[in-house]
Amino acid sequence: MRVTVSDVVSPSYFPLTAAVELGFFKAEGLDAEFIFPPVDPGRVLVDGDVDFYGASPYVAFECLPEWCGGKILCALSQYTYWFLAVRADLGAVRGDMSALKGLRISASGQPGILLRKLLVDAGLDFERDRVQVVPAPRPPKGLDNLARVGIQALTEGSADGFWGNAMRAELAIRRGMATMLLDVRRGDGPDVARGYTFPALVVSEMLVAERPDDAAAAVRAVVKTQQALRSDPSLAAEAARRIFPPEETELIGALVARDAPFFDPTVSPDAIDGACRFAQSIGQLTAPLRYEQVVATQFQHLWTASP
Numbered sequence: 001m002r003v004t005v006s007d008v009v010s011p012s013y014f015p016l017t018a019a020v021e022l023g024f025f026k027a028e029g030l031d032a033e034f035i036f037p038p039v040d041p042g043r044v045l046v047d048g049d050v051d052f053y054g055a056s057p058y059v060a061f062e063c064l065p066e067w068c069g070g071k072i073l074c075a076l077s078q079y080t081y082w083f084l085a086v087r088a089d090l091g092a093v094r095g096d097m098s099a100l101k102g103l104r105i106s107a108s109g110q111p112g113i114l115l116r117k118l119l120v121d122a123g124l125d126f127e128r129d130r131v132q133v134v135p136a137p138r139p140p141k142g143l144d145n146l147a148r149v150g151i152q153a154l155t156e157g158s159a160d161g162f163w164g165n166a167m168r169a170e171l172a173i174r175r176g177m178a179t180m181l182l183d184v185r186r187g188d189g190p191d192v193a194r195g196y197t198f199p200a201l202v203v204s205e206m207l208v209a210e211r212p213d214d215a216a217a218a219v220r221a222v223v224k225t226q227q228a229l230r231s232d233p234s235l236a237a238e239a240a241r242r243i244f245p246p247e248e249t250e251l252i253g254a255l256v257a258r259d260a261p262f263f264d265p266t267v268s269p270d271a272i273d274g275a276c277r278f279a280q281s282i283g284q285l286t287a288p289l290r291y292e293q294v295v296a297t298q299f300q301h302l303w304t305a306s307p
Contacts, residue, residue, distance in 0.1 A: 001025075001032045001214070005054035006041045009147040009248050010165040011255040012081035012199040015263055016054035018239035019218075019225040027224075028217035034243065042110075045070050045204050052218050053202045057275045057294070058284060059110055060202040066285060071208050071296040073219050074265035074303055076199040076226075081262075082111065083169040084182035084189075086161035087154060092181050095188045097122045099181060101129045106150065106159035108136040113282055114196060115163045118182075121190040134159050147171060147248055154178060166255050167248055174251075185262065195274025200267070208296050219265070219302045226263040233257035265303040267295050 003020050005013035017034055019025050025032035038049050042062030045053060046069075053060055054076055061067040084105065086092050092099035100119070107115045112133055124131055137152045150162035151172050161181065162168065172178035182188040184196075201222055208215050228235055236256040240249045269291050276294070279285040291297070 001030055001052065002035050002050040003032050003052045003054075004035050004037045004041075004044070004050045006037055006056070006059050007165055008036060009167045009244060009252075010081065010199070011167060011252065011259050012077045012165065012262070013054040014236065014239070014252065014256060015076045015222055015225045015229060016052065016201060017243065018229060018236065019221045021239040021242060022225060022228070022235060024221040024225045024228075025218070028221045030214060030217050030221065045202065048204070051203065051207060051214075054199060055202055056110075056197040057200055057202070058114075058197055058279050058282065060200070061279070061284065062110070067279070067289060067294060069205050070202055071205055072267055072294055073201045073203060073208075073215055073296050073299055074222055075267050075271070076201055076222065076265075077259060077262040078264050078266075078271075079185040079194050079198055079262065080114075080196045081165060081185050081199060081259075082114065082163055083166060083180060083184070084115070084161060084163050085150060085169045085172055085178040086181050088177055088179050090160070090179075092179060094180055095182065097124060097182075097189070100124065100131050100161070102131070103160040104132045104134045104158070105161045105163055106136045106153035107133050107163035111163055112136075114278070117196070117278065117281055118184070118189055118193045121192055123190075136162070147245075151175065151177060166259065167251065170251055170255060171247070192274075195270065196278040197275055198267075198271050203296075212298070215296065216299055216302060219299045220305060223265050223302060223305050226265060229256055230260040230263055233260055267303075 020034040046063045150168040153159040233256040236252045240252045276288045
């Protein structure tokens with residue numbers, strides 16, 4: 001079985017990566033291999049490139065009209081997990097959205113769409129406030145080095161800040177190049193932004209229908225991995241060693257320890273409502289969906305499994 005995540009170095013998707021690399025899938029009877037995501041991660045469920053996919057709903061369901069054909073098995077972690085970091089020399093104060101006026105923020109693709117929505121919901125006007133969302137630079141070593149495009153944007157001078165996951169932000173902050181402006185998961189930015197999305201374990205409806213035992217085993221593996229990482233974040237380095245570059249491998253344990261309280265498999269109705277509202281705002285959905293249309297509710301009882 002093939003497993004992947006939409007953003008390999010994101011600590012928020014990491015419970016799925018670790019579930020494979022630490023042997024929790026194998027312990028549940030699943031012969032699973034972690035693979036790097038295809039070039040177009042939005043087509044993973046359409047093309048059948050993988051069996052189990054770690055992604056935000058709006059990423060995983062991008063190519064599924066009205067989100068039909070996919071199901072969420074559980075959450076990998078909770079809430080919108082993106083960070084906005086800006087040049088350290090700007091002296092910006094965390095949470096001060098006015099600090100973005102006149103700045104260029106590096107963000108591409110779907111994350112860029114989410115950032116634009118956040119800025120509008122925060123009351124910023126792109127023309128009036130001279131805020132620009134500019135494309136993220138292309139990493140010189142290919143897609144396996146996306147964790148460092150924030151540093152690259154600041155070094156090249158193509159942006160004054162960047163939008164990215166915890167690893168991307170931490171690399172720049174530890175080098176003294178950037179300061180944290182927004183940590184959305186922890187309440188920075190407009191209140192609504194915290195509920196835009198969340199990292200989820202997503203599969204096709206076909207897998208749920210034809211291989212329910214495999215789906216249940218995957219949920220059990222993820223839940224046990226989340227419990228293990230919460231108890232011992234140092235396991236993260238072992239799980240990352242085969243996949244992450246050395247510097248990112250050294251950092252993942254500290255980031256997992258920081259994010260461990262959010263490693264909860266529960267998918268609440270509020271989380272689905274927020275994800276659907278965001279999907280409507282970007283044109284993926286024409287109307288909200290019922291909870292059971294999105295979530296494979298037959299596996300809910302596995303979210304509260306004892307360690």
